[in-house]
Amino acid sequence: MTSANAPVLECTAMIQQKNITLPPFPRGYHLIDRHIRQEVGTLPEQGILHLFIKHTSAALTINENADPDVRTDFESIFNHVVPENLPFLKHTLEGPDDMPAHIKAAMIGSSITIPITKGQLNLGTWQGIYLCEFRNHGGARKLVATIYS
Secondary structure, X not given: OOOOOOOOOOOOOOEEEEEEEEOOOOOEEEEOHHHHHHHXXXXXXXXXXXXXXXXXXXXXXXXXOOOHHHXXXXXXXXXXXXXXXXXXXOOOOOOOOHHHHHHHHHHHOXXXXXXXXXXXXXXXXXXXXXXXXXXXXXXXXXXXXXXXX
C-alpha cells in the first residue's frame, strides 16, 4: 500500500574499491592501520570499510593495539594450538610452516569490516588492524579494500 504523502527514500550509495599491496612482514602479528589509512585515503563521512586478504596462509583481524606483548602471545598460543611438523600432515611440499599457516588463517579469517564515522575508521580506543602472517617468508600480501558510503 502506497500513499501519495509517503516519504521517498533515495539510495545514493557509492562503492569504491582499491587493491592494496602490503610490504613483506616477518612471521607474526603486525599492526597495519597506518598502511590501510595511507592507501584508502580520504574516507566518506559515514560508511563501511571491508578489507579482504587474497591469501590462504595469512589473515586479518582486529585486536589490542597498545601492548605489543599481546601480539607475541598470539603467536605463542597459535603455535601451541597448531604446531609445525605434525606427522599426519600430507600437504608438506611448501615447507613445515605452510599447512599450519592454512589452518591458522582459516581459524582467524580472511576479512574484517570496520564502520566509518565522521570520515574516520570507528575503531575502539585499544583496537588496531592486524595482519596475521603465518609463513616464515610470506612475502608481500595483497588486500582488497571496499568502501561503502
